[in-house]
Amino acid sequence: MRLIPILFLFISSFSIAQNNYPQDYFRSPLDITLMLSGTFAELRSNHFHSGLDIKTQQRVGLNVYASASGFVSRIKISHFGYGKALYITHPNGYTTVYAHLNKFSPDIEAYVKKHQYEKESFEIELFPNAGDLKIKKGAIVALSGNTGGSGGPHLHFEIRDKAERPINPMLFGIDIKDSVNPIISSIYAYPINENSFINKSNSKRELRLIPLKNGDYAVENIEAFGKIGFGIETIDRQNLTANKNGVYNIQTFVNGNKNFELDFRRFSFSETKHLNRLIDYEHYKTKKSRIQKLFNQNNPLSLYKDVLNDGILHIKDSTYSVYKIKVGDFENNNTWATVTIKGSKIDSIKSEPKKTTPYFINTNETTNLKKGKVSVDFYKDTFYDNFYIDFDVKNDTLLLHKDIIPTKKSFTISYDVSAYSDKDKSKLYIARLLGYKKFPAYSSTKRKGNLLTTYTRTLGEFALATDTIKPTITPINFKKGQWLSNFRYLKIKIDDKGSGISNYRATVNGIWILMEYDYKTKTLIHDFNDGLITETKNNLKLIVTDNVGNNSTFETVFYRK
Template identity: 65%
Template sequence: MKLVLFSCFIFSFFLHAQSQYPQDYFSSPLEIPIALSGTFAELRSNHFHSGLDIKTQQRVGLKILAAAEGYVSRIKVSFFGYGKALYITHPNGYTTVYAHLQKFAPAIEAYVKKRQYSKESYQLELFPQPEDLVISKGELVAYSGNSGGSLAPHLHFEIRDNQERPLNPMLFGFDVKDTTPPFVSAIYAYPIGEGAHVSHATTKQRLRLIPSQYGDYTTEKINAYGKIGIAIATNDRQDHAPNKNGVYNIQTFLNGTKSYELDFKQFSFDETGHINRLIDYKHYKEKKQYLQKLFNDANPLSIIKPYSNDGYISIKDSTSYVYKIKINDFKNNPSWITLDINGIKNDSLEPPAIPMTPYFISSNQTTELREGSISVNIFKNTFYDDVYLNFEVQGDTLMLHDDIVPLKKNMTLSFDISHYPAPIRDKLYIANLVGRKKYPAYTSTKREGQALTARTKKLGTYTIAMDTVSPTIQPRNFKDKQWLSNYRFLKIRINDSESGISNYRATVNGKWILMEYDYKTKTLTHDFSDGIVSETKNNLKLIVTDNVGNSSTFETLFYRK
């Protein structure tokens, strides 16, 4: 690490303005050409993607270089999410983020491991002082990997402003070849409000897309009346990657006047959950397809730019309209969709049926649902709209609608377990029954007296499940009493098929050793280069505990010279 000009760095950090996106300030964090498997603000499950996913040629271990000078301001190591992640704050006030890393550069790795051994924990979050780890532009800071929630080797790279809001890194001059305009896979029209209809129907209608030879689209001419909303499924591809990535900008025009815009330049983490309001959430849950609404139904997302009528189309009888959608990628390759709409009023159509239940939830009021031993607390502003819910209790199973309605924040589920025998209460947890086979998935559960509670943002079916089975522990690359003198790593597979792994602790000859956990392969790995194992005869002891407290202990001997 270099301490050159550190005082100047700190001074300029607080003074530099951020009025423009500097084009030559940040360099590529990799030594290979940039090809993307994910773009900024791409639609993901329950969140927008907050950076670029840069391909690493299906390999791990590529050098990660600091995009600019600065200092390491944050380091996080976790089982899930970003895995191993590094944050570098720069003199101009921006912060770059490097995630899913295999390991850090030697000096940073030593800094982290010292604290892991001090805390006796693999997972940790550190906030070094500005003078601790000063970084030069282009300096090696890490190696690419596949840690955390990554599904394949890549580098997740972000640029954040001084308020920790992620910005599109492409704004800073990163060049990714892209000569292909976005493509559209579906378009739907939504009749909204009393008397509205599309193609003689009062429910959502899929429109037939007609592609042109130039990459643009039209739809069949439609007849409609009243307040109408449009939603599309669209993606973009760059030249050097087949991935279906997100687009950069969407605008709509009614008879030549702009009526709506989605601008994917930046967002804040506080608002990312509102993605479930931007998309047709029910459609996504049922079809696994992201339909982006091109109308603003009271969504607070900052990427939605305000225009007249919030993107809705008001169709009058005996009037013609031309509605256009312009979709741009970052390289300004446009795709256009043109809809010709005839206003034709049809008074003979039945309004859409609103499924009504005894359980009406007013979005601006707190509601408690209770039956038998189960209660649900729904706080004010949990839902975007007033809604009728299905609520049914059968024994210890709660059927709380289907997961087709988005929530703004958590509800609290409470299950009274006083009727269970005392010896097994500690083995109970709340499970969400998922999939066609209703597999019990552990929901983070707290015990409060004679009740189990869980907080969740998902409707669905929940039940009390019991886990009395301890985790399994199996050595992967060694046997009992084996000589491991030529081994670099010690690997052990751990698994818990019910409530899941909560924590583990490994010691050699009574001293804690660091074991990295990869939940995707269910593998614990110790690196002998840590220097903790120094004796010839070694007693390894590993204790693994699941989420309800069942534990297993594994002990073995190994030898090293």
């Protein structure tokens, strides 16, 4: 019985082994044994992971090396996302990306700080000329860190092509020790329409997995009829870590014929949003786990390969079919699951009644929903499917369906606040209500006259919220009048309990100083080695403003020799 899977393994291994990417061009960006906390194209919230997350021994400050010669083509520093990120373009057309850095090498650091002081901004994006910052392969370009949206110290490393499409760095010879087969945790069967059923039901069904001695799985036999599809929850692990990482390839076969493949070797940033269509989005939002659908429902992802009939099976009465799933990692460690399907038509099936509301979304049309002072505008192709949407407004709270339907793009929510006084409306913002306690999370709000507007890609509950509380400013490592001659850094904590911090500005003796902001620790840090503070007596002034304009001012005096 293992001959057919072995034949499949040989054929698929041959196709995966075809690799046109240079193998000896890029070196490792770190001088340690590489262990991953995140793999390429791993499923993340609303996007595919665009690189490798390489562990840095649970600390910051490891040397980061240029993977190949080239020039620094882009530098971006942001509070969130990649934090401090460096982009190096190479003569062969590829670009390597190094993110969540703690510091750049001295020449790059000096280049960046020069521009930060010129623009008086910590957040900055620079595009140096090809001759400005030339880099040799193996040169130290940065120190690893934990900046931006990083959940812990690591190096995020990417390789992109000329079209800015990220490609799995392992295709270029970046070696990760891995002899561990992927793990399948669950398999689901889906009726595709109202005339399809699985085990006499028209609803999604989780199927019982039966582990086999060789590491593969048998799946309970099912009876089905009509158009059906399957979904899978699966992860991969490498030898040296226990992290639950993403897989490299998934293929399915029906009666020996390949009918579907997900190939996670390259994608474009413009399509990464379609991850929410690849997964069972409602299941993810309600159960917090990601089922990858092994069939395509109007999804333009380029990850699909060799898709026959959208990966959907058409099961006829009095037939037997064998459905096989092969999950593989980059090192071609594979795990198989086999489902036997008996085609059996029945006269009536149990179907869940379809819910209707007064509001219908036709994805081919623009839709405006309005009640009272609130309006919602969905543009053409906001959603993948037509559906009845829940819509209601109670006081200033907007009930806009449940967040169980994926979107392709943003839509607009608008509030008419003309009924509020000028004083009150200046402190209003649109908030998304989160969790059981309906916590009001700031949604970026634009103001034009009496209209407040936000753009979002997420359904759910929204409301007008008020923020009259000023941000707080607390010195961490100094007091008023203190001598700081032996201090390297000046540290201040800033926080805001309402709409969140929008911006800050610090000066010493009237001159702007650079203060790096870490939103995770809510800390501002100035490095005295910038050399800007040369006086003995120094007047520090810090102004912090939140997203509705409340601001706080902190002033103090410190001394240095």
